[in-house]
Amino acid sequence: MSADVAFGAAVAAALTLYVFVTTGGVDLGANTWGEIVLTMLGAGLGVTAVLRSARDRAWGAGLVWLFAALAALTVASIAWSVEPASSWVEANRTVSYLAAFGGAVALARLAPGRWPGLVGGIAAGASIVCGYSLLVKVFPGTFDAVDPLGRLRLPFGYWNAVGLIAAMGLPACLWAGARPGPARVLRALSVPAIAVLVTALVLSYSRSALAVAVVGVALWFALVPGRLRAATVLGLGAAGAGVLVAWALATHPLTHDHETLAARTTAGHSFGLLLVLVLVVLTVSGFALAFALDRVPVPEHLRRRVATVLLCLAALVAVAAVGALAASSRGLTGEISHVWNTLTSSSSSTNVGDNPGRLLQLGNSRSVYWHEGLKVGEHALLKGVGAGGFATAQGFYYSVQKVAQHTHSYEVETFADLGLLGVLISLALLIGWLLAAARAVAFRRVVADEFAGERAGLRTLVVIVVVYGLQSSVDWTWFIPGTTVVALVCAGWIAGRGPPARPVAVASEPRFALRSPGVGAAVTLIAAVVLLVAWAMWQPLRSADGDNAAITALVNGNTAAALNDARTAANSDPLSYEPLWTIAKAYAQLGDRAAVVAEYRKAVSVQPKNAQTWSALGDYELGILRRPREALGVLETAERLAHGSEDLSLFCAEQEVANRPVPVSCRGIE
Numbered sequence: 001m002s003a004d005v006a007f008g009a010a011v012a013a014a015l016t017l018y019v020f021v022t023t024g025g026v027d028l029g030a031n032t033w034g035e036i037v038l039t040m041l042g043a044g045l046g047v048t049a050v051l052r053s054a055r056d057r058a059w060g061a062g063l064v065w066l067f068a069a070l071a072a073l074t075v076a077s078i079a080w081s082v083e084p085a086s087s088w089v090e091a092n093r094t095v096s097y098l099a100a101f102g103g104a105v106a107l108a109r110l111a112p113g114r115w116p117g118l119v120g121g122i123a124a125g126a127s128i129v130c131g132y133s134l135l136v137k138v139f140p141g142t143f144d145a146v147d148p149l150g151r152l153r154l155p156f157g158y159w160n161a162v163g164l165i166a167a168m169g170l171p172a173c174l175w176a177g178a179r180p181g182p183a184r185v186l187r188a189l190s191v192p193a194i195a196v197l198v199t200a201l202v203l204s205y206s207r208s209a210l211a212v213a214v215v216g217v218a219l220w221f222a223l224v225p226g227r228l229r230a231a232t233v234l235g236l237g238a239a240g241a242g243v244l245v246a247w248a249l250a251t252h253p254l255t256h257d258h259e260t261l262a263a264r265t266t267a268g269h270s271f272g273l274l275l276v277l278v279l280v281v282l283t284v285s286g287f288a289l290a291f292a293l294d295r296v297p298v299p300e301h302l303r304r305r306v307a308t309v310l311l312c313l314a315a316l317v318a319v320a321a322v323g324a325l326a327a328s329s330r331g332l333t334g335e336i337s338h339v340w341n342t343l344t345s346s347s348s349s350t351n352v353g354d355n356p357g358r359l360l361q362l363g364n365s366r367s368v369y370w371h372e373g374l375k376v377g378e379h380a381l382l383k384g385v386g387a388g389g390f391a392t393a394q395g396f397y398y399s400v401q402k403v404a405q406h407t408h409s410y411e412v413e414t415f416a417d418l419g420l421l422g423v424l425i426s427l428a429l430l431i432g433w434l435l436a437a438a439r440a441v442a443f444r445r446v447v448a449d450e451f452a453g454e455r456a457g458l459r460t461l462v463v464i465v466v467v468y469g470l471q472s473s474v475d476w477t478w479f480i481p482g483t484t485v486v487a488l489v490c491a492g493w494i495a496g497r498g499p500p501a502r503p504v505a506v507a508s509e510p511r512f513a514l515r516s517p518g519v520g521a522a523v524t525l526i527a528a529v530v531l532l533v534a535w536a537m538w539q540p541l542r543s544a545d546g547d548n549a550a551i552t553a554l555v556n557g558n559t560a561a562a563l564n565d566a567r568t569a570a571n572s573d574p575l576s577y578e579p580l581w582t583i584a585k586a587y588a589q590l591g592d593r594a595a596v597v598a599e600y601r602k603a604v605s606v607q608p609k610n611a612q613t614w615s616a617l618g619d620y621e622l623g624i625l626r627r628p629r630e631a632l633g634v635l636e637t638a639e640r641l642a643h644g645s646e647d648l649s650l651f652c653a654e655q656e657v658a659n660r661p662v663p664v665s666c667r668g669i670e
Contacts, residue, residue: 004117011121016128019165019482024157028089032541034481035096036534042099042106043530047523049106060105060495063436064098066429071098073418073425074387081386082393082609084575085540090387090417092537093479100485104492112497115457116179120186122464122486123176126169127193129155129482130200133162137203137254138272140264150255152204161480163209164471166201168464168486170213171220173197175460177233178226179453184290187233191286192279194237199244203255207364208474216467223441223459225452229293236289240282247274366408366474373407377415384419392610395642406476413478436495437462458497461490543573550582554589562586577603577613584620596620614638 022034074087074094081087107114133152136143144154151159176183177190201213217234221227248254253263254271376385376393385393390413391405407413414422441459468487471477478484546569553562563586569579584599600617607613615638621631 004114004120007111007114007117008120008124009117011118012124012128015121015125015482015486018485019125019129020155022481023155024161025093025480025482026157028541028544031481032092032537035092036537038096038103038485039099039533039537040530042096042101042103043526045103045106045110047526049109052110057498059109059498060436060492063429063432063495064102064105066425066432067098067101070422070425070429071095073383073421077384077386077389077418078575080383082389083386083391083607085573085577085607086388086391087386088573088575089540092540093481094387095533095537096481097484097488100488101492101495104489105496108493108496115454115461115493115497116183118489118493119172119175119457119460122490123169123172123190123193125486126165126172127196130162130166130169131196133200134196134203134275135272137248137264138268138275140268141261145261148258150257150259152200156480156482158480159204160206160209160471160475161477161483163201163204163206164212164468164475164477164483165486166197166204167209167213167216167467167471168483169197170194170201171216171460171463171467173237174217174220174230174234175224175226175457178224178230179456180226180229184287187229187290187293188283188286190233191236191289192240192282194234195240195244195278195282198238198241199248202241202245203248208471212467212470215470216463219466220460220463223463224456226456232289232293233286236282236285240278243278244271244275247271365404369404369407370409370412373409373412373416377412377419380416380419382419383421384415384417387417390416395611406479408475410472410478413476433465433491433495437465439499440494440497458494461494465491465494539572540576543569543576543579545569546572547576547579547582550579550586554582554585559586559589575606577607577610580606581616588624593625597625609641611638611641614641 018034018038022031025031071091071094075091078084078087078091133154136147136154137152140147147153149159152162153159154162156162156165173190173193176186177194179187201209221230224230248271251267251271253259253267372394373390376390376396379385379396380393390407393416407416411423411426414426418425441455441462465487468477468483472484546565550562550565550569553559553565563583566579566582566586570576570583573579580599580603584596584603587593587595587599597617597620600613600620603613604617614634618631618635618638621627621634625631
């Protein structure tokens, strides 16, 4: 097994494992351990790179510092956050992303020649993940018996993430299919891999992923040589995917919502047989194509003619699209205006369902989320409302609270959560990376033949990052580790590689001797800091586990154990109000009402800008203690924080204070 194959297998295994462990980024337990491992691994690679690298320019170091500034701002935002417990979780996520980026920068310096393994590993990993997603459809009773939706969503639990990983895998598979040289098996397997990716992409019904996939493929053909081979591979794979997609869309139980398990199982097994047949045919075709292209070299002039024909066909498609718009009843400008209004109108989102027809619809709710995010950011212009604070802060200004947990845009979310400071740091990081990418892929320079292959690989990595970046502008992609880490590793490798024509030097001997007292002390200090960071990452999870144990103890009637577990949880995460609520419930079982009020007030002091903490205190004052005057002020504060919300407790308190008739519904408030 060659070093590239071994490295690629390791990348594919790591990518697949990380996706399955972290899923959609909402499981605190799985994500916490993933973040800890990622942070330790990134720090270890960074230290190793410093020790092993020769004295040469440290490509990408400035970008690592910029990313560190973004992570530092995220951590600092805990101090002013409207929901500091969520900011702590987001700080952990960002620090782990910094480690992924910095680790990739270091890895590019330690093993610059292993770029084929990285690109191939991404192609293989994305294919495995999407293959699993299709396998869920084949065996629904085994993998997800209770899923009511027809769209592909596992293993992420989110359909747009499935579509995105497929879109990110396509450029890597195109590179694998077009790569010259002895990698015949890789070229052959890229054909069925493309079929799997395209099928998963379409059956996810993700319009944003489909759009960025088209852009990514077009960009890859514009930047990377080997277009004839790639076009042939893409055509074969897309043809196979067309058969699978057509059959799936025509099979109602397979692709529509709320079908019975029996119907889904029968349809899934039939789909599985077709899937196996198509993949076998494509694999054989892929090997035949690889042998044919190796044995029958295509003359250069014919390659140019084919490339010209492909470009003309692409141009004709664009011209035909413009012509169709111009010939419509609204005319060209009218049709463009109609499309724009449909895309940005919140009223059109109600007509978009989860069935295959959504792929042809334009309506969406993004404009609502973006408008709310911009509004929140405008009221905290410089430093935002704190990382992860948008979900709570949007209630300050809107009659409908928490329309969405995220703004569905990295840029808008950053503006809302971290203000102009976060936007400026992110912009500086983007500009710096674009400059590093332009240097690495040598847009304006002619490189030697020995570096031409690497330049093609680096350009493929650039396309993968662009695909991710475009999709993250219209979705909450940043919060899904399985896709984000892939993009960060690609971006970090590009930043750390430097110009392809200038090999990165790796010292044959360690740059610094570990036996040196100064170096040993520095490494020990770094290890201690990393362990401290890992411990801090663990605390929110430790708190959540303790709170869950306390609730279980309460249900079982063990109040003493519940109090002990809940206090441990509160000490682990002093920024969270939930353990304090559990302590209050334990005191309520003991009949200590004064202690209950004290815990609810402590929760208010922990998160004074959160309407939920005020509502809980007000409900207890009104429903249990029957003190409407005390409750009224508390509930009014909750109403101001949850702008325009209809609070029954507030209405009941107002009625009692004014000595008006109290409705029967008020008697059940506790």
